[in-house]
Amino acid sequence: MELSDLIVDFRADGSRHPVEVADAVxxxxxxxxxxxxxxxxxxxxTNGVYDPAGVDGVLLRSHxxxxxxxxxxQHGQRVTRLLRPFLDLIDGPKRIVDVxxxxxxxxxxxxxxxxxxxxxxxxGFDFNQGLLGAxxxxxxxxxxxxxxxxxxxxxxxxxxxxxxSSGVIHHFSVPDLPDFFARQHATGAAxxxxxxxxxxxxxxxxxxxxxxxRMREPLARHDGVRSALRAHTDADxxxxxxxxxxxxxALLFDATGRRMAxxxxxxxxxxxxxxxxxxxxxxxxxxxxRLS
Amino acid sequence: xxxxxxxxxxxxxxxxxxxxxxxGRDGRINKRQAKIEAAGVGVVAGLVALALLAVxxxxxxxxxxxxxxxxTSAGRRMLVVYALFAALITVGFGAYxxxxxxxxxxxxxxxxxxxxxxxxxxxxxxALAAAIGSSAAIGAxxxxxxxVMLSVEAILNRRFSAQxxxxxxx
Numbered sequence: 001m002e003l004s005d006l007i008v009d010f011r012a013d014g015s016r017h018p019v020e021v022a023d024a025v026x027x028x029x030x031x032x033x034x035x036x037x038x039x040x041x042x043x044x045x046t047n048g049v050y051d052p053a054g055v056d057g058v059l060l061r062s063h064x065x066x067x068x069x070x071x072x073x074q075h076g077q078r079v080t081r082l083l084r085p086f087l088d089l090i091d092g093p094k095r096i097v098d099v100x101x102x103x104x105x106x107x108x109x110x111x112x113x114x115x116x117x118x119x120x121x122x123x124g125f126d127f128n129q130g131l132l133g134a135x136x137x138x139x140x141x142x143x144x145x146x147x148x149x150x151x152x153x154x155x156x157x158x159x160x161x162x163x164x165s166s167g168v169i170h171h172f173s174v175p176d177l178p179d180f181f182a183r184q185h186a187t188g189a190a191x192x193x194x195x196x197x198x199x200x201x202x203x204x205x206x207x208x209x210x211x212x213x214r215m216r217e218p219l220a221r222h223d224g225v226r227s228a229l230r231a232h233t234d235a236d237x238x239x240x241x242x243x244x245x246x247x248x249x250a251l252l253f254d255a256t257g258r259r260m261a262x263x264x265x266x267x268x269x270x271x272x273x274x275x276x277x278x279x280x281x282x283x284x285x286x287x288x289x290r291l292s
Numbered sequence: 293x294x295x296x297x298x299x300x301x302x303x304x305x306x307x308x309x310x311x312x313x314x315x316g317r318d319g320r321i322n323k324r325q326a327k328i329e330a331a332g333v334g335v336v337a338g339l340v341a342l343a344l345l346a347v348x349x350x351x352x353x354x355x356x357x358x359x360x361x362x363x364t365s366a367g368r369r370m371l372v373v374y375a376l377f378a379a380l381i382t383v384g385f386g387a388y389x390x391x392x393x394x395x396x397x398x399x400x401x402x403x404x405x406x407x408x409x410x411x412x413x414x415x416x417x418x419a420l421a422a423a424i425g426s427s428a429a430i431g432a433x434x435x436x437x438x439x440v441m442l443s444v445e446a447i448l449n450r451r452f453s454a455q456x457x458x459x460x461x462x
Contacts, residue, residue: 060460061317068316072400074393081393103319112321137461138319206401213408214316216449263397 001031002223002230003040004059005171007050010127012152019050039222056130062220063103063131066167069214073265075166075195076109082193082253082268084116085283086162089276090190094161096122099153099184099194100168104135104146111144122146123160125153154183163192166266170196170230174240177232181244181271191248191272197231198256198264204228206265237269249274255292294367301374303338305411306444310334312408313448317456330452337448341440348433357429366422366430373418381407415442 006024009017021041028036044054070076087094096116098107101124109115110122124146126132132148139146153163163184172180184192197203207228211221232240234255241250248271254264270291272280281288314330352358384403387395419438423431 061456064319064456065316067319072404074396077393105319105321108321134319134461141461142320142322144321209409210405213405216316216453263394263401265397265401 001028001036002171002226003036003043003219004062004223006040007043007055008052008059008128008130010129010150012127012155014129014150016052016129018052021045021048021050024050036222036226039218043219052130058217058219059128059131060103060134061217062215062223063134065215065217065220066224067103067105069210070105070166072214075266076106076113076115078266079106079164079166079193079195080110080113080115081287082270082284083162083164086191086193086272086276086280087116087120088283089279090161092119094120095158096120096162096164097153097160098122098124099163099165100171101126101135101148101165102128102131103138104132104148106164106166107146107148108135108139108142108144111139111146112142124148125151127151154187160184160187160189163189164194166195167197167227169194169237169269170227170232174232174236177236177240178244181241181248183244185245185248185271190276191270192245193268193270194237195266195268197228198254198267199228199231199233200256200264203231234269241269241271245271247274248272249277251277252292253287254290258290258292294364294371298367298371298374299342301371301378302342302441303335304378305441306334306338306341307331308334309445310337310448313445313452317452319461333451334444334448337444338441341444345437345440348436352429352433358427358433362426362430363433366426366434369424370418370422370434373414373421377407377411377414412442 003024006027007019009019011017021043024040025037028040031037043058044051083096087096094117096110098104101107104124107122107124110120116122124132124135126135126148127150129150132150135148136146139148169177169180181192197207204225207225211224215221215224234252238250238252241248251270251272252267253270254267256264256267281291284291308331310330310333311327313334314327318326320326349363353360353363380403384399384407387399388404390396390399415438416435419431419434422434426434
């Protein structure tokens with residue numbers, strides 16, 4: 001289990017609830033490594049309750065380091081090259097919702113580069129108001145036109161064209177995944193692109209090397225390696241998407257085992273309306289060979 | 293010549309130390325100028341480290357602990373280790389600045405990421421190579437040089453960590 005899931009409690013209504021250290025430690029009772037509990041015990045706290053400001057600082061530093069990794073693997077460009085051809089198939093203004101956007105790296109990247117086109121609005125959703133506040137400040141500093149919302153990404157007043165996420169879906173257990181897809185499918189969106197760690201044979205070692213080499217915050221190192229261990233298999237993702245969004249076609253880009261494992265860092269599971277699949281393959285050009 | 297090449301490598305390494313210490317502490321999308329400045333701070337720290345080491349080595353020669361020729365001979369062995377590592381990192385950067393995303397990934401995943409992790413042992417291996425077959429005084433000086441260069445990134449990390457605490461949004 002990742003510590004960042006345990007040390008804060010933000011609810012869908014926007015409220016924040018105190019988290020007792022003992023509860024977080026108890027949730028780690030079956031964690032495979034004793035270091036998880038030790039780290040949970042050392043995080044900023046007052047009278048046995050995690051200190052909101054201290055914990056927010058830890059999470060901010062961790063997410064800044066995560067953004068550094070995203071920059072290094074050119075995550076923004078990787079997402080753009082798959083999203084742009086899809087968006088070009090849809091007429092009129094488009095609205096993309098980034099689920100669990102954290103510091104809003106992708107939202108700000110798209111706003112800064114304009115890589116998705118002028119008629120695309122990208123909105124970042126997250127329950128963590130501390131991270132969203134930081135995301136908005138970063139956007140303001142660079143004068144980027146970004147929109148961040150604290151709350152449930154699937155309860156929107158305005159319909160979304162597309163749902164995306166990065167490194168989020170491994171936070172859901174396999175039994176919960178169909179509901180995750182069902183909720184976005186129910187909004188009437190045209191599709192979803194959810195990027196997450198690919199569980200190849202080398203993923204645990206690669207995650208350890210990179211989080212050791214690139215991250216300094218102990219929580220970021222811990223959660224980075226744990227997330228690699230929790231990554232969902234291709235089969236689980238495709239089955240869950242079929243189950244939760246039966247009217248969507250389920251696709252994978254760079255399915256596990258189809259290319260060099262070291263190159264398969266983050267791969268998306270893609271859901272889209274069936275009538276879009278053919279034109280999307282055509283629009284992707286040579287990259288379409290990597291869809292399955 | 294050996295000393296000059298080692299100094300250049302040390303300054304390049306210090307520049308990268310500055311970049312690494314800065315990276316992951318600034319959430320802005322566009323921060324090219326800040327990255328260049330961080331590398332510049334690294335070079336300044338590297339120059340200070342080299343000045344300290346120059347005092348050590350020249351002082352050792354003046355004190356009769358070793359001769360310049362003995363230092364050069366040890367430096368040559370040290371350079372072999374560092375030049376091989378530098379060549380590998382150069383290949384990684386070549387891939388990283390390619391136009392193809394997949395080639396860039398190879399540079400990052402196979403060379404640059406692991407290279408950061410292996411840098412401290414490589415620096416110490418260079419000192420070990422210099423020490424083998426040299427006097428105890430040269431061996432000690434080589435290890436002091438390695439520790440000083442390793443401490444450059446640690447000091448820069450503290451500097452940029454303090455900067456993040458004071459200005460969390462750049």
